[in-house]
Amino acid sequence: MATEISKSSYTNVIDLTSEAQKERRRDEVGSELREPDPPLDEVRVDELSGDMEQAVHAAGWTELMDVQRKAIPYILEGRDLIVQSQTGSGKTGAFLLPLFDLVNPDKKEQQVLILTPTRELARQIHEEFEKMKIATPHTNRMEAVLIYGGVGYQPQIEGLKNGAQVVIGTPGRILDHLKKNNFDAGTLRMLVLDEADEMLSMGFYPDMKDIVEHVPEDRVSYMYSATMPPKVRSVAREFLDDPGFLSLSTDKVSVEENEYRYYLVNPMDKDRVLAQLMELEEPESALIFANTKREVSYLNKFLANKGYDVDEMSGDLSQRDREEALDRLREGDLRLLVATDVAARGIDVSDLSHVFIYDVPQDHEYIIHRSGRTARAGEEGTTIVLSTHEDEFELKRMANTYDIDLER
Structure with missing residues (x-):
């Protein structure tokens, strides 16, 4: 029946979650991950550079979301950062917007690597980037290449050889290109690990570790994760350099x-x-x-x-x-x-x-x-x-x- x-x-x-529980959880996480020191003020749209402000408008936004207001100042300063933020909170914009200030479109070489757990997420990040980059003639000269499995290699190889400044992809295929010398990671200046907890849950740690070993040590690195279990905190300490920790997990x-x-x-x-x-x-x-x-x-x-x-x-x-x-x-x-x-x-x-x-x-x-x-x-x-x-x-x-x- x-x-x-x-x-x-x-x-x-x-x-x-009760306020006491939230406070206890912040204390527990804080014992291993610390808030950025010194802290930086949040940023508003009208305080962004011209290119970034135009990218905001090109994306169809009228104001920044909480994670963007808080994270962008640290990224612009080049400080390693871990951001705990739910899916759908605006975190993609938080790491894409600064690229329009930090990436040099005149250099035809890979400058930024964004790792994601899935092809779908990689495609969504790429689509958001393409919407933003048309904001100004300067930013429109930036190129991004999508790299993931299940599709042919040649368009990806051509995108890399043509000097796409931003590489967006999944760990397995990225590592494949590195091992085949299709991708020279020696010019990278920024590494973004998006949805790090999901990448680890899917068993990508060995690939992530191999990829990080190809990237210059003087890079800046950013990690975004919806949850912060011990395995994510451990990887953060391994891959990032004395990162600051921003937690939006208790926000609305x-x-x-x-x-x-x-x-x-x-x-x-x-x-x-x-x-x-x-x-x-x-x-x-x-x-x-x-x-x-x-x-x-x-x-x-x-x-x-x-x-x-x-x-x-x-x-x-x-x-x-x-x-x-x-x-x-x-x-x-x-x-x-x-x-x-x-x-x-x-x-x-x-x-x-x-x-x-x-x-x-x-x-x-x-x-x-x-x-x-x-x-x-x-x-x-x-x-x-x-x-x-x-x-x-x-x-x-x-x-x-x-x-x-x-x-x-």
């Missing part, structure tokens, strides 16, 4: 703008409960996370048979099919997208109303990333977890790790 649910039966699974770009709920369900009833939730919630747009490709395929067919506009995205899909599914979701032509974590990393959709966590991930950090796909950049969103009794343990581990109150 299907589990009956109603809106009155919603159970808050995650409450806002984090869990405060996300409503969290969970249900205890029988594993045999999860699909029917999900269908009932779709009727009750009526999501405008949603991501549904499952742990396996098999579950993704099943849920896609199950929801399609219920009459929903749905598609799936897993690692088995070609790059083209994955990009088409993402484009449909972004443009509002697709209402529901079922995905695995690996396929969905780097997704940037600005107006998702819901995230449904059909399977609780074994790595509880992924819950933070999954919920980060909604409530992006100040928008409200809802995350709903379908939990079995066995899953409750993982939920409690996550709550304990991030000092989040957990109610049932």
